[in-house]
Amino acid sequence: MDFRLGEDQRALRKGVRELLGRLFDREALRAAVDSPAVDRGLWRELGAAGFFALRLPEEEGGVGLGLPEAVLVFEEAGRVLLPGPLVATHLAAGSVPGAAEGDVVVTEVGEGLVPWLDEADVVLGSAEGAVPMRSVDPLTPLHRVPGAPAAVSTTEGWEAVLLTAAEQVGSAEATTGKAVSYAREREQFGQVIGGFQAVKHLCAGMLVRTELARAAVRAASLTVDPVEIAGAKLLADEAATANARDCLQVHGGMGFTWEADVHLHLKRAWVRAELLLPAARAEETVAAGL
Amino acid sequence: MDLAYSAEEEDFRVRLREWLAAALPTLPARPDPLDWPARRAYDCGWQRRLYDAGYADVHWDASPTQRLIFLEETELAGAPYVGANFVGLLHAGPTIAAEGTAEQRARWLPPVLRGDEVWCQGFSEPDAGSDLASLRTRVVRDGDAYVVSGSKIWTSHAEVADWCELLVRTDPGAAKHRGISWLAMPMDAPGVTVRPLRTLAGSTEFAEVFLDEVRVPVANRVGEENDGWRVTMVTLSFERGTAFVGEVVACRRLLGELARTARENGTWDDPVLRRRLGRLSAEFRALWRLTQANVSEAQATGGVPGAGGSVFKLHYSHARQELYEAAAGVLGPDALDLGREWTLDRLSSLSYTIAAGTSQIQRDIVAERILGLPKGR
Ligand SMILES: Cc1cc2nc3c(=O)[nH]c(=O)nc-3n(C[C@H](O)[C@H](O)[C@H](O)COP(=O)(O)OP(=O)(O)OC[C@H]3O[C@@H](n4cnc5c(N)ncnc54)[C@H](O)[C@@H]3O)c2cc1C
Numbered sequence: 001m002d003f004r005l006g007e008d009q010r011a012l013r014k015g016v017r018e019l020l021g022r023l024f025d026r027e028a029l030r031a032a033v034d035s036p037a038v039d040r041g042l043w044r045e046l047g048a049a050g051f052f053a054l055r056l057p058e059e060e061g062g063v064g065l066g067l068p069e070a071v072l073v074f075e076e077a078g079r080v081l082l083p084g085p086l087v088a089t090h091l092a093a094g095s096v097p098g099a100a101e102g103d104v105v106v107t108e109v110g111e112g113l114v115p116w117l118d119e120a121d122v123v124l125g126s127a128e129g130a131v132p133m134r135s136v137d138p139l140t141p142l143h144r145v146p147g148a149p150a151a152v153s154t155t156e157g158w159e160a161v162l163l164t165a166a167e168q169v170g171s172a173e174a175t176t177g178k179a180v181s182y183a184r185e186r187e188q189f190g191q192v193i194g195g196f197q198a199v200k201h202l203c204a205g206m207l208v209r210t211e212l213a214r215a216a217v218r219a220a221s222l223t224v225d226p227v228e229i230a231g232a233k234l235l236a237d238e239a240a241t242a243n244a245r246d247c248l249q250v251h252g253g254m255g256f257t258w259e260a261d262v263h264l265h266l267k268r269a270w271v272r273a274e275l276l277l278p279a280a281r282a283e284e285t286v287a288a289g290l
Numbered sequence: 291m292d293l294a295y296s297a298e299e300e301d302f303r304v305r306l307r308e309w310l311a312a313a314l315p316t317l318p319a320r321p322d323p324l325d326w327p328a329r330r331a332y333d334c335g336w337q338r339r340l341y342d343a344g345y346a347d348v349h350w351d352a353s354p355t356q357r358l359i360f361l362e363e364t365e366l367a368g369a370p371y372v373g374a375n376f377v378g379l380l381h382a383g384p385t386i387a388a389e390g391t392a393e394q395r396a397r398w399l400p401p402v403l404r405g406d407e408v409w410c411q412g413f414s415e416p417d418a419g420s421d422l423a424s425l426r427t428r429v430v431r432d433g434d435a436y437v438v439s440g441s442k443i444w445t446s447h448a449e450v451a452d453w454c455e456l457l458v459r460t461d462p463g464a465a466k467h468r469g470i471s472w473l474a475m476p477m478d479a480p481g482v483t484v485r486p487l488r489t490l491a492g493s494t495e496f497a498e499v500f501l502d503e504v505r506v507p508v509a510n511r512v513g514e515e516n517d518g519w520r521v522t523m524v525t526l527s528f529e530r531g532t533a534f535v536g537e538v539v540a541c542r543r544l545l546g547e548l549a550r551t552a553r554e555n556g557t558w559d560d561p562v563l564r565r566r567l568g569r570l571s572a573e574f575r576a577l578w579r580l581t582q583a584n585v586s587e588a589q590a591t592g593g594v595p596g597a598g599g600s601v602f603k604l605h606y607s608h609a610r611q612e613l614y615e616a617a618a619g620v621l622g623p624d625a626l627d628l629g630r631e632w633t634l635d636r637l638s639s640l641s642y643t644i645a646a647g648t649s650q651i652q653r654d655i656v657a658e659r660i661l662g663l664p665k666g667r
Contacts, residue, residue: 001295001355003579003586009291068291180661195666197650200657207656208604215583216576222293231572280565286575287568290549 003219005072012069016076019049024080026261033138033264038084038105038119047102051086052093056100062093067159071166071221075214078170078240081264083139085116087163088124091156096122108160110275111149115140137267152277158229161277162220165233168240168272169214171265175240175247176206178262182251193250202246209239227289234282240269293582295359303359309343310367317370323634324493326374330408330450333373337405346403349379350387354589358582361536365543371536374447378402378409381528382455385472389521390512398453398474410451412442412475412499413522419444420651423466423519427458427501435505436460436473438481441498444645448484448497451477455525456506461516470518472525474510481505491637492628529646530599534606535585538577541613545571548613552620563619570616573609577602597659600652607642607649614639 005013023045032039046052054070056062070090077086085107089099098104099122107116109125117123117130118141130143152158180203183194193199216232244266248255255262273279295303317336321328340346348360372379383402386394401407418425427440438458445454454475461469477484481504486494513521549567552558584598614636618625627633643649657663 001299001358001582001586002292002589003582004590005291176661180663183663191666192664194657194663197654200661200663201650201653203661203663204604204653204656207661208601211598211601212573212576212580212605215579216572218291219293219576219579219582222291228575231575234569234572235576282572283565283568284561285568286572287549287564290546290567290571 003215009069009072012065013072013076016073017079020076020080020082024082029081029261029264032083036083036139036141038116040105043084043089043105044102046086047100052090052102053100054090054093056093060094061100066221067162067224068218068221070159070163071217074163074166075170075173075217078167079174081139081171081174081261081268085120087160087167090163091160092122092124109145111278112145112147113275114143114145115271115275117141117143135271137264137271139264140268140271142271149281151281152226155224158224158226161233162217162224162229164272164276165213165217165220165229165236168233168236168269169210169217171269172206172210172213172236172239172243175243175262175265176203176210179203179206179243179247179250182254186252199250202250206243206246209235209243213239227286230277230282230285230289233277234279234286237269237273237279237282241266241273244269295355299355299359302356303363306345306360306363307367309345310363310369313339313343314367314369320370326447326450326494330374330447333370333375334405334408336370337372337375337379337403341404346405349403350384350399354585358535358585362539365536365539368543371540374408374450375402375405377411377447377451377455378407378453381525382409382411382453382474384528385455385521385525386474386512388524389472393509394474394512401452407452408447408450409453409455410445410448410477411525412445412448412454412456414444415441416443420648422457422522423470425457425459425470427456428462429458429460429471429506431508432505434508436471436508436511438473438475438501438504438506441500443498444487444496445484445499446496446645448477448499449486449494453477454499457518457522460518464516467519469516470522471515472512472518472521473506474512475504475506479504479506489637490640491634495638526647527597527599530603530652534603535581537610538574538581538606541574541610542571542578544613544617545574548617548620555620555622557620557622560619563616566616566619570609570613573605574613577606577609580605597655600647600655601660603646604649604652604656610642611639 050063053062054065058064088108089106092106093100096106099106104121106122107120109127114127117127127145129146132143135142183199184192186193213235216235220228220232248262251260254260321332348357386398415425429436429438454477456473456475458471459469460471481502483500485498487496489495557563580602617632624630658665
């Protein structure tokens, strides 16, 4: 057993981090917030970089990697708040023509919600009767769809839950980093606030949540066990949402502004938490495994 | 990234599992949890069985992964807990293995493995708990001995211990962290008085230890004189990092038992309780994965566990307390019955966020050593 990243995996993560740093830096994020639309150019670049075709066999033009690698890539996407129906398009790469290349945007109906409906070329599941809502996340347009949420039953369904959880882990890591760097800079009472134990302890709690969720998500990518995936989603949702809140607290008034990115992490985390396997159903799934 | 065990590791697991299946039914009845001498005899008896079967040295000679398998399998099988051997096997032993001289290893390690000698930990003092480095127990050098005077508190198993990993101040003039030494003190030396303290669970699990001019040979010092704080950090990293590993498996077993009980007594129909158990199950599963990650890291760096142990301990200690709160919901009135093992364990669990460094201290460690935030309170 060696539950650490292998050399190739570390290289992959580094490569994706650099790529996203180039394709979607903070300026791009703020620009996207101001005019939310799927950036087709970006989508194609992601396609060209193998983001969607990551798990297709090389014979089919894919990268030939597995779910653990996909999880690492989606952690990175979550860190930078990369927008768009990334998980659905990634999962459709083998079945919807053009998805692998990033020529086509694929979305999927989730728990009574469908993201990016107006922008998507292909919608998986029934979006009949969809009604637009004013989405809490400025970077994820949402429609409500009638009907009860279906239980996750297919392999792809569970993979979607897992990859969404991986994005949450990335977001949790990013907000931890933002809180820590702000705490090292901002001074009050003649010292940096990171020297105050009350602030330190918020930051330590953020790290603990992130590490626990990360271990759960990565393990689930290896076992692909639905109960383990459900547990990982539960902890990752909690890490992303609670960390964003604590990050906001560490930033004080600055954290409450539109200018700080904290609210974007929090709002996206809320959307991901509700869109696929929300807490109550995740808890029931894990309980049923007892 | 790989959760699969090697063929060799799997083979170790299978042989251990077979041995446990044969050995466990022949164990004597468990002793009264309040009777420490009986508990010592029982725990050491089990240790002796492990020794004779060739499993004892897994605590410091085997690879971290093998050790993980050992802790996983013994817990899964419901084998006895290390109990009175906790300090010797899980942190004094590993410290001596890592920091001791060849003679010291030869003197102290085999009796621990055989279950012949029990250790206790004399770190805390009445005025030095979280602020451990402010300890005051002092020594006067007299020839080839240190003459030790002072008092220790909260010393677990002191009543039944043969040896004590003792922190003393060898240089009162030096800066707080500089003048400390780590000694192995025989508990039967003249001048050692043990006064048991009654815990909130009603047991005498820990004690006060008074030291009145106790002679400890200088040869019993592990590490250099005045370098004891560094050695202490090694001990604490074992205590926080790896000593709780098996207990996560135990918690998963307990949760399974709880779910069975809940299904039998109807409390499972309560969705709030059911979901609470689901959440706890997710947490203990994740804690196990975190353990595997920490062990992989320790395996790769070849040694002492790092600050990751504090990350683990922080979540584990709170989750385990939460487990007993949930258990009370399942057990109903039985949760008030001290005759139930659950009730005693619930009481004991209240110490997890205090012993081995409080949660507040662990958060300081995570913030300062992992996140790099400045020192200071
Ligand atoms: C069951 C049990 C077994 C034990 N066994 C042993 C043993 O075998 N050997 C041994 O040496 N010790 C043992 N201990 C002692 C244990 O390590 C100490 O109790 C622990 O380190 C806390 O010290 P204290 O009790 O003096 O509390 P204090 O240090 O007085 O702390 C009291 C409260 O103040 C908080 N606090 C203190 N300093 C700070 C700070 N800087 N920032 C924020 N909050 C702070 C603490 O978190 C705590 O909430 C045991 C304790 C228990 C409960």
